[in-house]
Amino acid sequence: MRIPGWISQHLAALRAVLLFTVVLGLAYPLVVTGVAQLPGLRERANGSVVEANGKPVGSSLIGQSFTDADGNPVAKYFQSRPSASGYDPDATAASNLGPESIEDTLGDPALDPNSEDGDGSKQALLTQVCARSKAVGELEGVSGARPYCTSDGVGAVLRVFYTGGLSGKVTRAVSVNQACPATPFLPVYEGVSVECAKFGEDYSKGVLVPVRGDAPQTSPVPADAVTASGSSLDPHISVEYAKLQAKRVAAARGLPVEKVDALIDEHTTGRVLGFIGEPGVNVLELNLALDRGCHASARPAPTAWRGIGEHGRH
Incomplete structure (x- = not known):
């Protein structure tokens, strides 16, 4: 029995939908997810989450503020640069x-x-x-x-x-x-x-x-120290801004300024490909290193970052 042409067209369309659903909706995402979990890629694919005492406290790719409940800077922590979005990843934008x-x-x-x-x-x-x-x-x-x-x-x-x-x-x-x-x-x-x-x-x-x-x-x-980045999520500050804060952080923690300066140097990243941009200091990682060095809790002060559910609210 010969199938009418309009039915054949609908069956062909249905087969195409099923095929592309399997290939693009199932197979492709699974392959990409599997590749992303390979050693060397897993950390970045999962958001470059930073943990302290077994708990997530932020991301090395997303900045956050280090302030108290009233929004005042906590003296013992290095402060991030300003953010036009309050470091909210859902509202990233420039001013x-x-x-x-x-x-x-x-x-x-x-x-x-x-x-x-x-x-x-x-x-x-x-x-x-x-x-x-x-x-x-x-x-x-x-x-x-x-x-x-x-x-x-x-x-x-x-x-x-x-x-x-x-x-x-x-x-x-x-x-x-x-x-x-x-x-x-x-x-x-x-x-x-x-x-x-x-x-x-x-x-x-x-x-x-x-x-x-x-x-x-x-x-x-x-x-x-006075301008926000284009994304408003920059986790880095300049070496100059970090050095400016070293004296205050050292005094608040009872540490020699030389030790704090050494930690700044240790957490300074170079230019991309050796010539693009300027060296920067990851604020979250530097603050965690200070906490570890002082044998204090490595969990940072209250932050505005909300990237990992309630764990981002300290």
Whole structure:
């Protein structure tokens, strides 16, 4: 009996679905999984999980923060670089802010900035860098001053109003990143008193003028201490940033600085292929090495990393 053509077409389609389901849905994943478990590949395929005392505490490929329950840095641990996602692997992303991001969005003083919805404020990249540099400087006992930053840790930026729009005599100057009743970082600009910024006022007709200030060109606080990586998950910091933290960590643990410096050198990785990028220090592995050396628990302080279920919440 001859099978109708439309039935033959459906049977052929069904056979194709079954074949590709077996090949691509079963066989291929099993082969790839089997290859990934070969010696030399198993650790990376399984997430490069780092364990301490038989328990997972993180991944050597994903950064995490080392802070207490209130979000303050734990003195005996090296601190990671900032993260735009809070080191959440499910929310990895860059801030997408660039060099022209210098003016903050002021928050509504009638709203609670700590509420779920916040007060509507938004920091520009410049203010983020200034605030982080100030905080790191205070933590490490060095100057966190940077060019174009105020002493209170915001971007030193004015909106300047001229008689001719873009030029002419200055008629008004506003420190747009310092909300009232803050004292402006600059009392006078070209003969005009500088005002603090008020929520709701429109300063868009003024010219944005960054003010460099007298901070040195090179800060003792390195760039990776004040900026997040592109993925926001970078587990490494620069050797310069690690060395900056060595004195504080050594004092908190009662160790010679030379011993801490030696551990930094031991956990410094070289450039990729010998010439790509810069040497880096894996923060989690360095902190675990410190714990082992001090005969303390190798389990790190509270972290923001949530990559291994509840084990990532210390």
